Amino acid sequence: MSRDEQHDNGAASGGRGGRPRRGPGGGAGPRGGGAARGRRGPDARSGIPDPRGAGDRDGQGARSGRGRAAERRDAGERRDRPRDGSRRNTQGHERNRRSQHERSFSAQTPGQRRRQSDPARLTAFRALRAVNSEDAYGNLVLPGLVREHRLDRRDAAFATELAYGAMRWSGTWDAVLAQCVDRPLEQLDPAVLDALRLGTHQLLAMRVPDHAALDATVGLVRGEIGQGPAGLVNAVLRKVARRTQEEWLEHLSAEQPDEWRRMGIRHAHPVWEIRALRRALRATGRDPEEITALLEADNEAPRVHLVALPGLGDLAPVLDAGAEPGDLVADSAVSGGGDVHRVPGTREGVVRVQDAGSQLVARVLAAAPVADDTGHWADLCAGPGGKAALLAALAHQRGASLLANEVSEHRSDLVRQSLAPVPREAWDVRTGDAREIPSRHADAFDRVLVDVPCTGLGALRRRPEARWRRTPSDVANLAGVQRELLAAALDATRPGGVVLYATCSPHTAETHDVLHDLLERRTDVAVLDTARLAGQAALPGAFDGARAAGHDVPGGGTAVQLWPHVHGTDAMYMVALRKRA
Numbered sequence: 001m002s003r004d005e006q007h008d009n010g011a012a013s014g015g016r017g018g019r020p021r022r023g024p025g026g027g028a029g030p031r032g033g034g035a036a037r038g039r040r041g042p043d044a045r046s047g048i049p050d051p052r053g054a055g056d057r058d059g060q061g062a063r064s065g066r067g068r069a070a071e072r073r074d075a076g077e078r079r080d081r082p083r084d085g086s087r088r089n090t091q092g093h094e095r096n097r098r099s100q101h102e103r104s105f106s107a108q109t110p111g112q113r114r115r116q117s118d119p120a121r122l123t124a125f126r127a128l129r130a131v132n133s134e135d136a137y138g139n140l141v142l143p144g145l146v147r148e149h150r151l152d153r154r155d156a157a158f159a160t161e162l163a164y165g166a167m168r169w170s171g172t173w174d175a176v177l178a179q180c181v182d183r184p185l186e187q188l189d190p191a192v193l194d195a196l197r198l199g200t201h202q203l204l205a206m207r208v209p210d211h212a213a214l215d216a217t218v219g220l221v222r223g224e225i226g227q228g229p230a231g232l233v234n235a236v237l238r239k240v241a242r243r244t245q246e247e248w249l250e251h252l253s254a255e256q257p258d259e260w261r262r263m264g265i266r267h268a269h270p271v272w273e274i275r276a277l278r279r280a281l282r283a284t285g286r287d288p289e290e291i292t293a294l295l296e297a298d299n300e301a302p303r304v305h306l307v308a309l310p311g312l313g314d315l316a317p318v319l320d321a322g323a324e325p326g327d328l329v330a331d332s333a334v335s336g337g338g339d340v341h342r343v344p345g346t347r348e349g350v351v352r353v354q355d356a357g358s359q360l361v362a363r364v365l366a367a368a369p370v371a372d373d374t375g376h377w378a379d380l381c382a383g384p385g386g387k388a389a390l391l392a393a394l395a396h397q398r399g400a401s402l403l404a405n406e407v408s409e410h411r412s413d414l415v416r417q418s419l420a421p422v423p424r425e426a427w428d429v430r431t432g433d434a435r436e437i438p439s440r441h442a443d444a445f446d447r448v449l450v451d452v453p454c455t456g457l458g459a460l461r462r463r464p465e466a467r468w469r470r471t472p473s474d475v476a477n478l479a480g481v482q483r484e485l486l487a488a489a490l491d492a493t494r495p496g497g498v499v500l501y502a503t504c505s506p507h508t509a510e511t512h513d514v515l516h517d518l519l520e521r522r523t524d525v526a527v528l529d530t531a532r533l534a535g536q537a538a539l540p541g542a543f544d545g546a547r548a549a550g551h552d553v554p555g556g557g558t559a560v561q562l563w564p565h566v567h568g569t570d571a572m573y574m575v576a577l578r579k580r581a
């Protein structure tokens with residue numbers, strides 16, 4: 001199983017978190033709700049991910065974000081609810097009689113009647129603590145905690161939605177909490193603040209009855225932190241519960257000084273990222289007004305894309321098992337749900353989870369025309385190895401071989417693991433700084449992939465906490481190494497060979513500006529028509545009409561920018577360059 005979706009700077013994974021409910025306008029607000037009181041309108045979505053995907057190690061999200069458990073709960077709810085909208089059970093007794101202004105819920109949730117914290121909420125709490133106090137990656141830490149707490153599928157799905165949801169929406173929930181706590185949030189014990197975020201997510205974005213969210217969160221705090229803070233948490237969450245999600249969003253939005261901040265609240269993204277994403281849409285020829293759709297897509301759990309390594313894996317059993325054929329690249333599929341580790345071929349590593357955008361990157365490099373290809377290919381920034389495995393399999397089919405380089409020892413090990421299913425003669429792994437490669441391998445390779453370390457702003461669906469962790473200074477800090485790695489890639493490429501510069505960030509400082517600076521400095525490089533290469537490497541029609549992904553590059557040639565809301569992939573950027581003879 002590829003782990004390339006799991007790690008920072010790569011097409012990291014995560015997205016098992018459930019998707020927040022769609023807002024009244026169809027947007028993915030944390031808790032849409034239609035009518036003002038409609039916390040759970042008839043079309044509301046549970047936001048609870050498919051429990052069948054909850055334990056997958058790759059970390060990609062369950063496709064629907066909606067699980068059997070939620071469906072069972074809904075089914076129970078529908079049985080109980082007569083057409084007149086009152087809530088009667090099968091014996092006709094009316095239950096939960098409330099005024100129109102009170103909230104109603106259908107879900108039975110883990111620990112609903114327990115006074116102490118239950119394992120699902122404890123798991124979510126520990127995941128959130130690890131992320132916020134130890135800088136752990138949510139999508140890496142949660143699966144281990146789920147195993148440690150021996151959660152069944154339903155509780156695993158609940159814990160996942162709760163943890164990922166609280167991570168994803170923490171900026172918005174903090175704005176809510178700031179109005180309910182009588183002191184600056186920074187003055188709270190960080191563990192208490194995390195518990196409040198979890199409680200708020202249950203109250204505003206999940207099908208958890210108020211009393212259950214309150215009791216369970218207070219019980220959690222009592223058990224994990226102490227009796228003192230339990231009182232504070234109780235009082236604060238009662239204030240949170242006085243408004244619906246939509247009412248909170250309206251209220252907070254009305255206080256914002258401008259549209260950027262309103263968007264930030266409503267779509268749970270930092271303002272600087274919204275500005276950068278909107279700028280990137282415009283720079284790549286798309287309508288900047290697509291920003292809302294993009295932010296909503298970022299808040300959805302990604303569909304689980306699978307790839308069969310060419311010549312090694314077979315998609316037929318995967319499709320027989322319920323997956324759908326992918327619509328972007330050959331040999332790909334979209335999981336139909338369930339535990340991807342049971343998909344035939346995953347155990348052997350010849351079928352693996354990989355975002356279709358990442359698959360396309362490898363295929364574009366392999367498809368670029370190179371006269372007299374001598375079969376020397378390189379991947380300069382290979383860890384953890386997802387693209388390297390696909391490239392090596394493609395190389396093997398052509399009698400070529402891949403040098404997969406990675407600076408980190410640990411990630412080099414992951415690259416080796418990832419490459420293991422590919423015949424050994426088709427690859428080698430080097431551990432070291434790619435910027436040193438030209439000193440030993442100048443003008444050596446026919447095809448070079450340089451998938452640079454980046455902010456990962458194109459992979460926010462997979463990494464629930466990443467958006468709040470990144471800062472504009474990260475962009476500036478990465479600028480130098482991105483330029484140096486691209487220069488090294490060109491120096492390591494033989495005249496006539498091709499370099500593919502790729503990044504899973506659409507930020508123009510990591511895409512357009514890097515390319516622009518290179519073209520200013522070097523005369524030995526020509527930008528290829530990357531859009532055409534991508535069209536040839538992709539399935540027919542993949543980029544037709546509104547799905548077009550290419551845009552012109554100053555001075556000639558094109559680059560490709562994929563988008564989650566358009567292509568259903570990470571926002572991968574790629575541009576192919578020919579080193580002039």
Ligand SMILES: C[S@@+](CC[C@H](N)C(=O)[O-])C[C@H]1O[C@@H](n2cnc3c(N)ncnc32)[C@H](O)[C@@H]1O
Nearest residue numbers: 004009010381383384385386387407433434451
């Ligand atoms: C975006 S990730 C690559 C993802 C990878 N291509 C895949 O598909 O699995 C960038 C990688 O570059 C590595 N890296 C960062 N600086 C590097 C350097 N100077 N030389 C080589 N690798 C570097 C990082 O450790 C990280 O593993």
